[in-house]
Every structure is written in C-alpha cells, then in structure tokens.
Amino acid sequence: MDLALTLLAVAVASLLVHGIASRLGALAPLLLLAVGAAASFVPAVPDVNLSPDVVLIGLLPPLLYATAISTSLIDLKAQRVAIAGLSVGLVLFTALGVAVVATALLPIDFALAFALGAIVAPPDAVAATAVARSIGLPRRVVTLLEGESLLNDATALVSLRTALAAAGLAAAHSGPSENISVGSVAIDFLRAAVGGAVIGFAAYKLIALARRRIDEPVVDTTVSFAAPFIAYLPAELLHSSGVIAVVTTGLLLGHRSPVLQDARSRLSERSNWTSIQFILENAIFLVIGLQLGDLVDDVQGSSIGLGRTLLVGLAVLVTVLVLRPLWIFPFRALRSLVSARERTILAPRSEGVILSWAGMRGVVTLAAALLLPPETPHRPSLVLIAMVVMIGSLVLQGTTLPTLSRALGVRGPDPREDALQEATVIQAAVGAGLRRLEKLPDPDEDAVERLQQQARMRVNRVWERLGRGDTESPSDAYRRLRLPMLEAERRELLRIRASGLVDHEVLEEVMTALDVEESTLVSIGDRADAVREAPLRAPERITGECEHQARLPESIAPRDAEGCEECLRAGTAWLHLRVCLTCGHVGCCDSSQGHASAHFEQSGHPVMRSLEPGEAWRWCFVDDTLV
Structure with a gap:
C-alpha cells in the first residue's frame, strides 16, 4: 500500500x-x-x-x-x-x-x-x-x-x-x-x-x-x-x-x-x-x-x-x-x-x-x-x-x-511555413489519389464526383490557413457551424442513453464517430490559429525545379490592386488573392471562385504568386509545385 x-x-x-x-x-x-x-x-x-x-x-x-x-x-x-x-x-x-x-x-x-x-x-x-x-x-x-x-x-x-x-x-x-x-x-x-x-x-x-x-x-x-x-x-x-x-x-x-x-x-x-x-x-x-x-x-x-x-x-x-x-x-x-x-x-x-x-x-x-x-x-x-x-x-x-x-x-x-509545406504535400498526395481514381474499373459517377469534391476540399482547407483576410474561409464557416451541431447531436445521444431504449454498444459506436469528427475539427482549428504573422516564402526543402519561373520576374505589379478582377465584375467575394507573374492578372484562390486557376487554364500563363500580405511563395501550374 x-x-x-x-x-x-x-x-x-x-x-x-x-x-x-x-x-x-x-x-x-x-x-x-x-x-x-x-x-x-x-x-x-x-x-x-x-x-x-x-x-x-x-x-x-x-x-x-x-x-x-x-x-x-x-x-x-x-x-x-x-x-x-x-x-x-x-x-x-x-x-x-x-x-x-x-x-x-x-x-x-x-x-x-x-x-x-x-x-x-x-x-x-x-x-x-x-x-x-x-x-x-x-x-x-x-x-x-x-x-x-x-x-x-x-x-x-x-x-x-x-x-x-x-x-x-x-x-x-x-x-x-x-x-x-x-x-x-x-x-x-x-x-x-x-x-x-x-x-x-x-x-x-x-x-x-x-x-x-x-x-x-x-x-x-x-x-x-x-x-x-x-x-x-x-x-x-x-x-x-x-x-x-x-x-x-x-x-x-x-x-x-x-x-x-x-x-x-x-x-x-x-x-x-x-x-x-x-x-x-x-x-x-x-x-x-x-x-x-x-x-x-x-x-x-x-x-x-x-x-x-x-x-x-x-x-x-x-x-x-x-x-x-x-x-x-x-x-x-x-x-x-x-x-x-x-x-x-x-x-x-x-x-x-x-x-x-x-x-x-x-x-x-x-x-x-x-x-x-x-x-x-x-x-x-x-x-x-x-x-x-x-x-x-x-x-x-x-x-x-x-x-x-x-x-x-x-x-x-514557423506554423505558416509548416502550413505551406503541408499544403504542398497534401496537394501532391491528393493528385496521386485522383490519378489512381481515374484508373479504377467500373467507377460510379456520383461516387467519383463526391470523392473529387472531398479531395478539393482537403487541399483548399490547408491553403486557406495561409491568408490573412478578414473574410471567413469556407473551412472556418464549416467548423463554426458544425461544432454546435455536434454538441446538439451529443446531447440527443445522452438523452437516448438515459432512456435505456438503445443498447450501450450501439450508442458507443455513434458517440465514437462524433468524437473523431469533433477532434479533427478542433485540431484543424487549433493549427489554423497557430499560424503566425510572419513573411512566408517557399521552403527550400520542398521547392521544385521550374524552368517557367526562371523566365519570369520575382514579382509583378498587379493589373487591379483592388482585388480579383472577375469577382469585381461579378460582384462576388473572394478569400485570398493571387497574381499572374506573366501579365499581372489578379485572381482569387480555389477556396473562393478559383479565378486564378481559371486564368491559367485560359491563358496558359504558368506561374502565379500569392498577393496576400507577408506571403512571397509562388506556384507553377504546369509543374504542380512551389517555386
């Protein structure tokens, strides 16, 4: 004793x-x-x-x-x-x-x-x-x-x-x-x-x-x-x-x-x-x-x-x-x-x-x-x-x-540099998963569409942590709304448990699923809050070789300093801004309307740079890598 x-x-x-x-x-x-x-x-x-x-x-x-x-x-x-x-x-x-x-x-x-x-x-x-x-x-x-x-x-x-x-x-x-x-x-x-x-x-x-x-x-x-x-x-x-x-x-x-x-x-x-x-x-x-x-x-x-x-x-x-x-x-x-x-x-x-x-x-x-x-x-x-x-x-x-x-x-x-590395790694991993999805036999179109949407959300969720805008990101909005829902679901499960009408093992399985989802959301939120106010450049360890960037300037004056050109014309909101290093086009990120990516698809201009304050990283659409 x-x-x-x-x-x-x-x-x-x-x-x-x-x-x-x-x-x-x-x-x-x-x-x-x-x-x-x-x-x-x-x-x-x-x-x-x-x-x-x-x-x-x-x-x-x-x-x-x-x-x-x-x-x-x-x-x-x-x-x-x-x-x-x-x-x-x-x-x-x-x-x-x-x-x-x-x-x-x-x-x-x-x-x-x-x-x-x-x-x-x-x-x-x-x-x-x-x-x-x-x-x-x-x-x-x-x-x-x-x-x-x-x-x-x-x-x-x-x-x-x-x-x-x-x-x-x-x-x-x-x-x-x-x-x-x-x-x-x-x-x-x-x-x-x-x-x-x-x-x-x-x-x-x-x-x-x-x-x-x-x-x-x-x-x-x-x-x-x-x-x-x-x-x-x-x-x-x-x-x-x-x-x-x-x-x-x-x-x-x-x-x-x-x-x-x-x-x-x-x-x-x-x-x-x-x-x-x-x-x-x-x-x-x-x-x-x-x-x-x-x-x-x-x-x-x-x-x-x-x-x-x-x-x-x-x-x-x-x-x-x-x-x-x-x-x-x-x-x-x-x-x-x-x-x-x-x-x-x-x-x-x-x-x-x-x-x-x-x-x-x-x-x-x-x-x-x-x-x-x-x-x-x-x-x-x-x-x-x-x-x-x-x-x-x-x-x-x-x-x-x-x-x-x-x-x-x-x-x-630096949490911001870590977030940038994480975004790049997840983008590469998700790309490999999507390529594998395309080769699987007998695909169900609805399932494929859901998987592709979830893959895009996984990538965008990490990129969203890098910006400093006052606009709430889609991931933040989802987390803000989903956490109270989970709390309400848990209270209902506790009420059902108190009634004694459902087996304990069944309730434990459902409760565990809620716990896993909540812990994931809280972890994502904590990591987003840890991102510090510091200049952000592409980390050397994951920066790829890119012949396209070698022919372009480090930075360029944006054509429209007020925001995303397409969003301004349409009257829609954007989350984070990107500038094309070839022509200076300003577009929004994929978590917004995706106008920066759409500009690459239309023009073929390969490299964009973040236009967010304190960020200096660039992305090559052709080579799919930080530069």
Whole structure:
C-alpha cells in the first residue's frame, strides 16, 4: 500500500507541477526538479530511492523507444556524421577532460575519475527533447540533439564499464571482468555497438513479422509496449548495448509504421506512447530532485565533506560546459573541409552556438551514477557531483537557451511555413489519389464526383490557413457551424442513453464517430490559429525545379490592386488573392471562385504568386509545385 500511495503521489505531483509550469510559462523540467529537491528535505516526505534496475530497465527503454519511434530516420541519416561526432567523439573527449579535472581535485585515481567523466558526459534524450520542445528550437537542432542523446548512452556506459574494470570495481550489468587493454576496449565498443544494432534489427524484424498478422489495434499497441524490452533485455544479457538495440528497433518500427500498421493501430500507438512519455518525463525529473536530500546527508558524513564536493561539482560542471563548444566548432570546421556534402548540410553558425549550449544532462547521468558499486571509494560524493552537473546543466542551460536563441535570431518551426509545406504535400498526395481514381474499373459517377469534391476540399482547407483576410474561409464557416451541431447531436445521444431504449454498444459506436469528427475539427482549428504573422516564402526543402519561373520576374505589379478582377465584375467575394507573374492578372484562390486557376487554364500563363500580405511563395501550374 505504501508503494502504491508513493507512486500515486509522484504521478499527481508531477501533473500538478507541470500544469503550474504551463500557466506560468516556465520550463516544466526545471520546476519539477526544484519541487523534488525542496521536498527531499521535508521530513514528512517518504524516501524515494531509485535503484539501477529501475532506471536502466524500467524507465530508460520506454523513454528511448518513445523518442525513437517519433524521430525521423531520414533526418538522422542526413546528419549521421555530425551525430557520430557528438555521440562518440564528444563523449570520450568530455570524459577525458573531466577525468583530468577530477584527478586534480579529488583523492581518486585516473580510472575512477574517467568513470566520473563517462557518467556526466552524455546529454540526455529526455532532457534535450523536453527543453527543446518547451522553448522551441529549429528542427535541425532538435534532430542533432535527439540523435546525439539517443546514441551517446552506449558510448558512455561502455566507457563507464571499462573504467570501473580498470579501477578494480565491478558495475551492475557490466558482464565479466577482464584485463584491460586497447584491444579489449575496442572489442567492448564493437560488441556494444554492432551487437546492439544487430539485436535491435532482429527485434524489429520479429515485431514486424508479428504486426503483419495483427489486425486489432489493442493487440498491436500491446506489442508496442513490449517492443523496447524485447530489444533491450536480450542485448544486455549478451553484454551488448541495450540502448542501441532499443533505438534501432524504435527508429525502424517508426519509419516502417505506415507499411506495417493500419491507420487505427498507428493512431492508438501514437496516442498511448504520447501519454506514457508525458507521464515518465515529468515523473523522472521530480524523482531526480527527490534524491537530493539523502545524497546530501550521505556526503556530509564522508571524508570529503559537503562543501568540497559541491565545489568539485561546480568545477566539473564548468568543465563539461566549456568542453562542448571546444569540440563542436573544430569538428564543424573539419566537416566543412573534408566533405562537400557536409558543407551543404552544415547548420548556420548561430545554430551551432545553440547546439553547443544545449547539452542538458538527465536520466542517463543519474542511471550511470547509480551503477557505481557500493564499494566505490567516495561513492556518495561522486554521485552528488553527477547530480550537481545534471541539475546545474538543466538550470543554467535550460533557463538561458530561450534568451540566447532570441539574441541569435534562431527560431523554432514557423506554423505558416509548416502550413505551406503541408499544403504542398497534401496537394501532391491528393493528385496521386485522383490519378489512381481515374484508373479504377467500373467507377460510379456520383461516387467519383463526391470523392473529387472531398479531395478539393482537403487541399483548399490547408491553403486557406495561409491568408490573412478578414473574410471567413469556407473551412472556418464549416467548423463554426458544425461544432454546435455536434454538441446538439451529443446531447440527443445522452438523452437516448438515459432512456435505456438503445443498447450501450450501439450508442458507443455513434458517440465514437462524433468524437473523431469533433477532434479533427478542433485540431484543424487549433493549427489554423497557430499560424503566425510572419513573411512566408517557399521552403527550400520542398521547392521544385521550374524552368517557367526562371523566365519570369520575382514579382509583378498587379493589373487591379483592388482585388480579383472577375469577382469585381461579378460582384462576388473572394478569400485570398493571387497574381499572374506573366501579365499581372489578379485572381482569387480555389477556396473562393478559383479565378486564378481559371486564368491559367485560359491563358496558359504558368506561374502565379500569392498577393496576400507577408506571403512571397509562388506556384507553377504546369509543374504542380512551389517555386
């Protein structure tokens, strides 16, 4: 009962603190840490002690898996050199630098000092994504942080195991001890990396095979819950990297989910893992703070003492913060010198500065510190030093990153640019669907007409979010009218349910259909409201090659600055305006009367440009692409 009450208290406190942080505009991880640390010194608060097994087996695999399945494998492959440098080179560089500092400041040998360096070296996936999501960072930076923190744990844990063996200590989950040599270390790294990847790939193939035979979302989601442990446990038993195994399995399953799962299973998995990730991320930061009180008590009774331990912790924190940019910027220069490909994908220097200051530590540092065997000399002081680095990096970097990103002009994803990309992607997908529709045998004309109309509405709904006019768009009007209708329908269903005349299962099916429709409408409305007032140009990643635009100017004076020429003559209203870059004709969008598209059909003029304030994107009708 005590355990159940403790778990309930941690969960409720995590949710309350997260809600308060959201209302205050504060970073939830930092507030959770502060509340946990303060509570750890309150005598009435029960001790919440984490064991290595709880962290490494119970928390780390699902947290890594939740991040991996939502991370783009394509983006990681594009940044593979940078991620390898961060997840391997930077970890070893940091561990070595910390070892030099710790040896000078503490009465420990170099092997144990290197173990401390391995503990504090890896930035954490949970901390990185939580802070990046809170403050809003460019997706390229988030990809690098996620890729680094997903893969650097293996380097750190293998380094820790090797250092402890060299110091004559045995870590939990470390496997058999052996004589340490350069060859044995290389074999250990190879076994951890390659073995973990192979086991992760095998777990992916096994789960993929099972999913091809599963057609129930509940069963598929249950398999998803087991996936991180299916990958992690065999890898650890074979003394390979369970971290790499979980990440490999998660990345491959996430990448292949459109093929392996049906739509219902994907929605169920996404919803469930989002909830699990939310609960675990918030709870872990609170629990980390709760460890502080007992650690302080243990260190006060040690030979090193609390004051000296805290000073060494601050020195190690400064070392970690300084070594990161000292590695990142020379490595950036090296990438630019040796590879033309790397030069083309190299992030701007301002994003490099953000990356060098975004090395927050978290759950992996705590887990690695708990792996120190009980007989480790000065163990309480070493664990507290790791806590100081972890908390210090979260507080210092987490609170200053927003200011630094604003000062450097580094911003997160722009909803308007996202909407433009989404419109282009949906237009391409809908076009493929309509071409497939034309080839289907025995078409029903009424059904074909309805499908074509729905396809046009899907495309127009996204394009409508880009304008800034005062006129209500058709999608906004539909949403404004449909939501009250859904509320009335739900009230009627509740009245019917109260009468007891209809089976509960039938009512649940109808209610679920209403919920799906309402959630879709609300989601569309929220995304439309998120579109910001900012200049909008065609994003480079989806801009197509167009010979027609090359022969035309960037902009042109409109023939009629008052509005759509045809609408003005007919006395009708328009929503968004487009201008022909060949003749300056002003027409309305397809969500209005479609006069811009009609002008292309009549004149053959290929490229139009948005005439909405703050928008600079162009569209080629011939090539069907942004230019």
